[in-house]
Amino acid sequence: MAKKSMAEAQLMLGNQLCFAIYSTAHAFNRVYKPLLDRLGLTYPQYLVMLVLWERDGIAVKEIGERLFLDSGTLTPLLKRLEAAHLIRRTRSSEDERQVLIALSAQGHALKEKARKVPAAILSASGCSIGELSSLRKNLVTLRDQLNAAVGE
Amino acid sequence: MAKKSMAEAQLMLGNQLCFAIYSTAHAFNRVYKPLLDRLGLTYPQYLVMLVLWERDGIAVKEIGERLFLDSGTLTPLLKRLEAAHLIRRTRSSEDERQVLIALSAQGHALKEKARKVPAAILSASGCSIGELSSLRKNLVTLRDQLNAAVGE
DNA sequence: CGCAATTGTATTGCGCGCAATCTAATTGAC
DNA sequence: GTCAATTAGATTGCGCGCAATACAATTGCG
Numbered sequence: 001m002a003k004k005s006m007a008e009a010q011l012m013l014g015n016q017l018c019f020a021i022y023s024t025a026h027a028f029n030r031v032y033k034p035l036l037d038r039l040g041l042t043y044p045q046y047l048v049m050l051v052l053w054e055r056d057g058i059a060v061k062e063i064g065e066r067l068f069l070d071s072g073t074l075t076p077l078l079k080r081l082e083a084a085h086l087i088r089r090t091r092s093s094e095d096e097r098q099v100l101i102a103l104s105a106q107g108h109a110l111k112e113k114a115r116k117v118p119a120a121i122l123s124a125s126g127c128s129i130g131e132l133s134s135l136r137k138n139l140v141t142l143r144d145q146l147n148a149a150v151g152e
Numbered sequence: 153m154a155k156k157s158m159a160e161a162q163l164m165l166g167n168q169l170c171f172a173i174y175s176t177a178h179a180f181n182r183v184y185k186p187l188l189d190r191l192g193l194t195y196p197q198y199l200v201m202l203v204l205w206e207r208d209g210i211a212v213k214e215i216g217e218r219l220f221l222d223s224g225t226l227t228p229l230l231k232r233l234e235a236a237h238l239i240r241r242t243r244s245s246e247d248e249r250q251v252l253i254a255l256s257a258q259g260h261a262l263k264e265k266a267r268k269v270p271a272a273i274l275s276a277s278g279c280s281i282g283e284l285s286s287l288r289k290n291l292v293t294l295r296d297q298l299n300a301a302v303g304e
Numbered sequence: 305c306g307c308a309a310t311t312g313t314a315t316t317g318c319g320c321g322c323a324a325t326c327t328a329a330t331t332g333a334c
Numbered sequence: 335g336t337c338a339a340t341t342a343g344a345t346t347g348c349g350c351g352c353a354a355t356a357c358a359a360t361t362g363c364g
Contacts, residue, residue: 010270011263013202013218017284018180018273020291022199023220025177026321027298028170033322044350047171061312068175071313073351080349097312097359121166124301125294132169135294138287139172142277146179149276178351185352196320213342223343225321232319249329249342 021139031124035117039110044073045081046114052087052103053111059098068147086110173291183276187269191262196225197233198266204239204255205263211250220299238262 013019032043041049044067051066052058060074078101081087086107092098125132184195193201196219203218204210212226230253233239238259244250277284 007267007270011202011205011266013199013206015288016202016270017277017288017291018177018184019199019202020288020295021173021177021180022195024291024295024298025173026220027295027302028173029321030302031298032170042349043174047174050167059312068178069350070352072315072353073349075314077350095312095360099313118164118166121170124298125166125169126297126301127294129165131290132165135287135290136165136169136172138283139169139176142279142287143172143176143179145278146176146183146276149278150179150182181351194319211342221320222322224323224345225319227344229320247330247342251343 028121031121032117035120039113039117040084041110044069044077046117048074048077048081049086049107049110049114052101052107053114056087056103056107057100059092059100061098063101081107180273183273184269187272191265191269192236193262196221196229198269200226200229200233201238201259201262201266204253204259205266208239208255208259209252211244211252213250215253233259 009015029043032046036043036046039046047067048063051063060071060078064070064074078087078089078099082089085104088102088104089099090102092100122129122132127135181195184198188195188198191198199219200215203215212223212230216222216226230239230241230251234241237256240254240256241251242254244252274281274284279287
């Protein structure tokens with residue numbers, strides 16, 4: 001009987017870590033949206049730009065590995081960034097299968113406008129650097145463990 | 153110079169935390185998918201069923217409040233659950249604006265098959281109950297803070 | 305070299321997630 | 335009671351996110 005109610009408790013929404021993550025991700029999105037609207041970016045597009053601001057001229061594959069996204073997501077997203085004149089997509093001459101992504105002048109320039117985003121997010125979170133940092137570490141560990149479990 | 157790059161690194165933390173959450177949510181989804189496929193549910197549909205297994209006969213509005221989802225997401229999702237014969241949607245006679253969601257016999261029965269899901273997730277996470285529970289608590293605090301910040 | 309297997313990207317289809325808009329039902333101020 | 339404001343859902347449109355599939359370029363094995 002005690003056992004059964006434990007199984008029951010595990011099915012309760014409030015007890016589920018996954019729902020906490022799911023709903024926190026949505027909450028973050030809502031905080032980011034007004035900030036990113038000013039940059040003309042969606043959140044996944046912002047992630048791609050963050051990768052490119054660190055280093056551009058990389059293949060779609062590498063962006064996908066860093067963000068855990070595949071070509072089904074990235075190909076149309078990158079086409080939209082190209083249509084917005086933030087990036088250029090060119091086939092690699094060394095390996096014609098690869099499409100290399102380079103920032104345009106506008107894409108580089110957008111980095112300056114994006115500088116104030118992290119501070120705004122930090123303040124909306126209402127947490128200390130230490131809290132956020134330990135939370136991040138635990139999540140990355142969990143994520144890597146989950147991804148390893150999927151790969152068997 | 154060291155100070156400036158440290159401040160910059162700290163500012164990036166909000167971004168990094170958000171990406172940690174974003175990518176962990178996707179990792180969870182990948183772990184859940186094969187388990188939920190056997191139930192014929194997607195993850196958001198599973199969340200709706202969790203709410204209904206706790207208490208059904210509730211309005212769409214209440215489901216939306218518990219899951220932080222709006223009618224644009226729920227209406228088509230609930231129609232798919234109805235098409236799968238897991239729920240029934242009926243207008244409230246007291247307030248004709250409301251649509252009440254009730255589990256069908258199949259919907260109730262599915263709860264039994266869903267009981268083994270949480271244990272499978274727990275094992276894939278590779279964490280102890282205590283770790284997951286404290287992580288969950290921190291995330292809920294952060295989520296509520298973020299949602300409050302959006303509401304100003 | 306020749307050909308099968310692999311790799312990188314593109315395409316299609318489906319299910320969210322949400323903003324914006326719409327409609328019908330209810331409430332509230334007077 | 336009347337009419338404006340509010341509320342609950344539904345609809346539309348767009349951008350992911352991913353599985354499945356397709357295809358061309360490259361690699362590797364004989």
